Amino acid sequence: MLSERVPDFKKSLNPSQFAAVITTDGPVLVIAGAGSGKTRVIEYRVLYLVENKVSPGSILLLTFTRSAAREMISRASRHDPRCKDVEGGTFHSFAYRQLKRYAKRIGFSESFSLLDEGDAGEAVHRCSVKLGFFEKERRLPKKETLRAIISMSINKGTSVGEVLKKDYPHFLEFSADLERLRREYAAYKIAKNYLDYDDLLVYLRLLLEKEEIRDRLSRKYKYIMVDEYQDTNRLQGDIAYLLSEDRRNIMAVGDDAQSIYGFRGASHENIMEFPKRFAECAIIKLEENYRSTQAILDVANAVLENMKNKYSKCLVSARKQAGEKPELLFFKDSHEEAEWIAHTIKTQRDEGVPLAHQAVLFRSQYLSIPLQAELSRRNIPFEVFGGLKFYETAHVKDVMSHLKIVANPKDELAWNRVLTMIDGIGPRTAEHICGEILASASLSEVLDAVLRKHTSGHRYSGGLTRLSSLIKGIHKEGFPVGEQFGLVLDYYMPLLKDRFDDWHLRLNDLETLRQVAARYASLEELLEDFTIEPPERGVWRVEPSTPYEEKPLTLSTIHSAKGLEWECVFLMGLMDGVLPVAFSLDHEDEMEEEQRLFYVGVTRAKTRLVMSLHHEGFRGGITQFNKMSRFVDVPNVLSKLSAKGIPMRVEDRHKEFERGAPLYDKDSLLQRVIDLMEKKDGGGE
DNA sequence: CCGCGGAGTGTTTTT
DNA sequence: CACTCCGCGG
Numbered sequence: 001m002l003s004e005r006v007p008d009f010k011k012s013l014n015p016s017q018f019a020a021v022i023t024t025d026g027p028v029l030v031i032a033g034a035g036s037g038k039t040r041v042i043e044y045r046v047l048y049l050v051e052n053k054v055s056p057g058s059i060l061l062l063t064f065t066r067s068a069a070r071e072m073i074s075r076a077s078r079h080d081p082r083c084k085d086v087e088g089g090t091f092h093s094f095a096y097r098q099l100k101r102y103a104k105r106i107g108f109s110e111s112f113s114l115l116d117e118g119d120a121g122e123a124v125h126r127c128s129v130k131l132g133f134f135e136k137e138r139r140l141p142k143k144e145t146l147r148a149i150i151s152m153s154i155n156k157g158t159s160v161g162e163v164l165k166k167d168y169p170h171f172l173e174f175s176a177d178l179e180r181l182r183r184e185y186a187a188y189k190i191a192k193n194y195l196d197y198d199d200l201l202v203y204l205r206l207l208l209e210k211e212e213i214r215d216r217l218s219r220k221y222k223y224i225m226v227d228e229y230q231d232t233n234r235l236q237g238d239i240a241y242l243l244s245e246d247r248r249n250i251m252a253v254g255d256d257a258q259s260i261y262g263f264r265g266a267s268h269e270n271i272m273e274f275p276k277r278f279a280e281c282a283i284i285k286l287e288e289n290y291r292s293t294q295a296i297l298d299v300a301n302a303v304l305e306n307m308k309n310k311y312s313k314c315l316v317s318a319r320k321q322a323g324e325k326p327e328l329l330f331f332k333d334s335h336e337e338a339e340w341i342a343h344t345i346k347t348q349r350d351e352g353v354p355l356a357h358q359a360v361l362f363r364s365q366y367l368s369i370p371l372q373a374e375l376s377r378r379n380i381p382f383e384v385f386g387g388l389k390f391y392e393t394a395h396v397k398d399v400m401s402h403l404k405i406v407a408n409p410k411d412e413l414a415w416n417r418v419l420t421m422i423d424g425i426g427p428r429t430a431e432h433i434c435g436e437i438l439a440s441a442s443l444s445e446v447l448d449a450v451l452r453k454h455t456s457g458h459r460y461s462g463g464l465t466r467l468s469s470l471i472k473g474i475h476k477e478g479f480p481v482g483e484q485f486g487l488v489l490d491y492y493m494p495l496l497k498d499r500f501d502d503w504h505l506r507l508n509d510l511e512t513l514r515q516v517a518a519r520y521a522s523l524e525e526l527l528e529d530f531t532i533e534p535p536e537r538g539v540w541r542v543e544p545s546t547p548y549e550e551k552p553l554t555l556s557t558i559h560s561a562k563g564l565e566w567e568c569v570f571l572m573g574l575m576d577g578v579l580p581v582a583f584s585l586d587h588e589d590e591m592e593e594e595q596r597l598f599y600v601g602v603t604r605a606k607t608r609l610v611m612s613l614h615h616e617g618f619r620g621g622i623t624q625f626n627k628m629s630r631f632v633d634v635p636n637v638l639s640k641l642s643a644k645g646i647p648m649r650v651e652d653r654h655k656e657f658e659r660g661a662p663l664y665d666k667d668s669l670l671q672r673v674i675d676l677m678e679k680k681d682g683g684g685e
Numbered sequence: 686c687c688g689c690g691g692a693g694t695g696t697t698t699t700t
Numbered sequence: 701c702a703c704t705c706c707g708c709g710g
Contacts, residue, residue, distance in 0.1 A: 065700080092700050117699085142704090197700055263698060364697050386698080426687045459687085532700080559698045581697055597698080 009044060013037075020251070020284045021045045024052070024223065027244070027278035028251040029271070033315050034300065034603035035291030035565065038253050039072060042225060045251070046076040046083055049223055056085035060221040062240070064228040066090055066533045068563060072227075087221070091236045093532050095200035098217070102207055108193055113408050114531040115189075115196040118392055121147045122413055123194065127184040133177065141171055150182050154198045155233040155265025166587075192412060201235040208242040218246045228563070229254030230271045231261040237270040241277055248278065257304060258600050260559060262593045289315045291565050293323025296602065296609045303599045303631065307592065315603075326609040328632065333616040334370045334573075341570050341612070342374035345553060348568060355380065356551035357567040361558050361601050363581060367573040368555050381552040386560030391530060395496060395506040396513065400530065402488045406475050407523045409443040421495055422467060424460030443475055466491065481526055482518025489514060558601045569605035574598075574613040575626040576633075598631045 010018055017037055020030050021044045032038035042061065050056055063069040069088035076083035087094075096114075103110040115123060125143040133140055141149065145168075153163045160178045164171050171178075189199065207213045224244050226232065229252040232240070244250035252274055259268040275281050289297055294317040301314050331337040345358055362368050365386065375382050390396060398421060404414035415437055419430040433454065440446050447468050455465045470491045474484040489510055496510075497503045520526040554566065573579065579598055584590035602609065617626050627633075 090700060200700090261699075264700075366696075424687070428686060557698065578697095583697075593698095 009048065013040070013044060014286075014288060016284055016286050016288075017041050017044075020286070021048050023251075023282055023284070024049060025249055027248055027274075027281035029229075029274045029278075029281050029283045030251060030253040030286065031271075031283065032253055032255055032286040033289060033313070034255060034258065034600070035289040035315075036286035037288075037290050038227070038286060039075070039563075041286070042072045042227060042253065043075040045225065046072065046086055047079050050076075050080055050082050050086075054223060056082050057087060058220060058222040059086045060094070060224045060243075061086055061088035062091055062094060062224070062226045063088065064090065064231060064562070066093060068227060090533075091232070091239065092197060092200050095204040095239075096528070096532050098204055098207065099195070099200060102213065105210075105213070106203055106206060107190070108195070108203075111408060112193045112195050113404070113411050113414075114200075114528070115194050115413070116392070116531050117147070117197070118397060119194075119413050120151075120196040122416075123188060123196075124150065124181070124185055127188050128181055130188075131177075131180060131184055133181070140174065140177075141168070146178070146181065149178060150185060151196075151198050152265050153182065154202060155235055156267065157234045193410065194413075198235075201233075201239065205235055205238055205242070208239060214242055214245070217243060222247055222249060224250045226250070226252045227254075229274070230256050230259035230268045231266045232270050233265040233267060234270070235265075237273075248280075250278070257307060257596055258562070258603075260562070260593060260597050260600055262589065285313075287313060287316065288318050290318050291606050292603065293317060293319055293321065293607055295323040295325055296605050296607075299326050299609065300599060300602045303595065303602060306631075307595055307599070324608055326605075327611065329610065329612040330628075331612060331614040334367070334614050337572060337612055337614040338370035338374045341371060341572060341610075342378055342380065344610070345375075345570075346378055346380060349380075353567060354551065355382075355553040358570075359554040359556060359561065359564075359566040359568075359604065360570040360572055361556055361561050361604065362571075362573045363558060363579040363597070364573075365557060367578065371555065371572070375553070381550060382555050383552045384555045386557035390509055393506070393509070395500065396509060398495070399485070399488050399492055399510060399513070400527070402470070402491070403474075403484065403523055404527060406443070406471065406484070407527055409446060410438060412438060418467065422460050422463035424458065424463065429460070443471070447472060480518070481520045481523055482514060484523065485514045485517040558597050561604050562600060565604055565606055567606045568608040569601070569610070571601045571609065571611045572613075574611055574629040574632055575617070576629050577626070579629050579631065595631055598629070 009021060013021060014037075017040065020028065020041045024045070030038065030041065032041070046059060046061065049059055061069055061072065063072070066089055069090070073084060073086050073088050076086070089097075099108070099112075100110055103112060121143045124147045128140070128143070128146065140146070149160060149163050149168060149171075152167070153160045156163070160182055161172075161175045164175055164178070189195065195203065208217070221243060224240065226240050231254070240250060240252070252271065254271045256268050256271050259266065259271075262268075275283065292300070292315075297315045297317050304314070329337075329340070331340060341360060345355070345360075348358060349355055360368065360371060365384075368384065372382070372384070391400075398417065401414040401417040404411050405418060408414075412434055415434050416430050419425050419433055420427065425433075433450065436449055436453070437446050440449050450464060450468055455461045455468070458464075470487060474487050492510075493507075496506060500506055517526055520529075554561075554564075556564075558571075577585075580591055580594035584594050602611075611632065613626065613628055615626055
């Protein structure tokens with residue numbers, strides 16, 4: 001059977017890819033340049049193993065996002081359906097599954113609750129209060145920052161002091177306090193049966209230190225593949241190492257030039273040190289690029305030339321024609337940039353390039369807001385990836401907290417959120433009632449206690465009565481999740497309207513969410529997926545679809561565009577201070593990361609690349625003049641390209657717009673005049 | 686003890 | 701320009 005297939009493999013792969021596919025035993029490091037077909041390698045390697053009588057369940061595929069794993073496994077399954085039993089997912093989801101199984105062995109109950117970032121910040125805050133941090137007149141970092149510092153120290157395996165020295169020198173004086181806080185927070189989570197994202201990795205690592213567990217897991221997972229290895233952190237590196245220590249059948253795939261998650265504790269040290277940890281490892285490089293035209297790769301190579309790294313080399317295109325010249329366009333302000341991009345996207349669509357083959361990428365979410373407005377105006381359907389996630393918005397968290405209570409009646413953070421929502425209950429009262437709740441044995445006892453003690457004589461009594469009948473209503477074995485969600489929604493409606501002006505928009509989200517929830521068999525599964533693999537991001541702000549159900553345009557942060565590709569990519573907002581982002585200017589390593597980010601953006605494009613920026617920006621109500629990103633400007637890309645005689649189309653679109661359109665329409669002109677007469681100088685332009 | 690209004694601040698990327 | 705923190709009135 002194997003011998004029959006080999007020619008197929010050879011035909012579908014180039015020699016390096018083929019080598020990566022058939023080198024299954026022993027450690028392998030695959031350095032896969034952008035667009036070099038690493039997805040294909042993983043797809044075929046899974047297939048190759050399965051065809052070689054390796055049981056699919058003993059193959060573990062760890063990837064950066066859940067969807068990446070799903071994609072590769074489903075591709076392999078098209079060749080051979082057995083492949084769909086391969087185990088895959090993110091480090092975090094893998095850790096979660098193992099911890100569910102072994103929770104008891106490390107002193108957690110298997111009904112532990114997962115904290116998302118918001119919850120974790122809240123928990124850290126509670127710990128700081130407990131330690132008396134906010135009593136004195138000191139300016140402590142705010143709770144999200146505290147959480148970020150602790151998280152960074154854990155993911156990097158360093159002390160809090162180290163993190164402060166590098167990233168927060170102005171908080172260095174709190175070093176000892178934060179070290180105490182880190183302990184307190186860890187103890188708090190153990191006491192409350194909580195795990196945050198980092199804990200999933202921390203505790204899996206601790207489990208793997210025990211020979212018994214390590215043996216069991218390495219007997220089960222005989223072949224391990226790790227994708228995007230350049231974006232793993234120290235803990236993940238340790239986990240990969242411990243899992244494969246015995247059998248040493250591990251393949252790590254990555255590209256050091258695309259390491260862009262340093263801010264999350266990832267370190268390209270892992271990929272650099274792989275050959276040291278696995279001395280006998282084979283190193284395979286995939287250098288041929290199947291994605292982009294040479295003209296686009298010339299830009300990418302110019303960026304690459306400025307970077308200091310060991311592995312990566314020049315990208316060479318496998319595509320025959322040189323391709324259109326990449327463009328660099330200047331605009332007056334963000335509005336004109338957005339207008340032009342929206343217009344061009346529409347034109348291209350009319351000329352036959354589907355929206356699904358186009359994407360607009362940016363460094364930060366806010367850059368896309370004017371564009372979103374322009375697209376809506378033109379009725380172009382789009383989907384926003386990355387950035388503020390809808391499951392972290394207040395209204396979604398509000399609703400979910402009610403469900404969390406039912407799933408885990410000891411969830412102090414959820415109770416607090418639910419209670420404070422009720423009119424007349426503030427932090428103190430919530431804390432008080434919460435104490436009683438945690439002291440009781442069961443949810444029904446809770447309801448009785450809450451009912452009897454507090455539902456008369458207070459301002460909040462009515463609200464509390466409503467809450468307890470809601471919980472009674474949804475706390476039934478086997479009650480469909482969709483209906484539970486519906487009941488919570490009914491209960492929440494008045495609160496929603498009261499709290500938010502844009503409640504109808506938010507209600508839309510919640511309705512969508514209810515449909516998602518209805519697909520789950522149990523509340524536990526819903527909550528688990530919600531934290532560990534939040535719903536596909538497209539749910540958020542999708543424009544009403546056109547009658548013929550056109551696939552939407554993609555708007556994405558560069559971070560979220562990792563691993564993806566489009567025929568035409570607009571890389572917008574290329575101003576200095578935006579990319580590279582202003583905060584990184586003083587840190588050499590962060591600047592390197594910004595540059596890699598630019599590289600990732602450029603290499604997403606297959607045939608057309610449009611880079612753009614605008615000159616005028618607003619900051620604190622004052623117009624500022626932006627400069628072109630230093631990554632594009634003369635010492636870097638521009639002069640490198642022209643030295644090689646590779647021109648880029650550089651155009652100043654600024655003037656063209658200055659000539660044309662009227663500055664005010666009649667209505668807004670009148671309004672402006674009235675404003676001036678009333679001396680309401682609302683800033684105007 | 687709760688909630689509202691005013692002033693001040695600071696603005697990335699995400700499993 | 702949106703969100704948070706703080707101080708005051710109920």
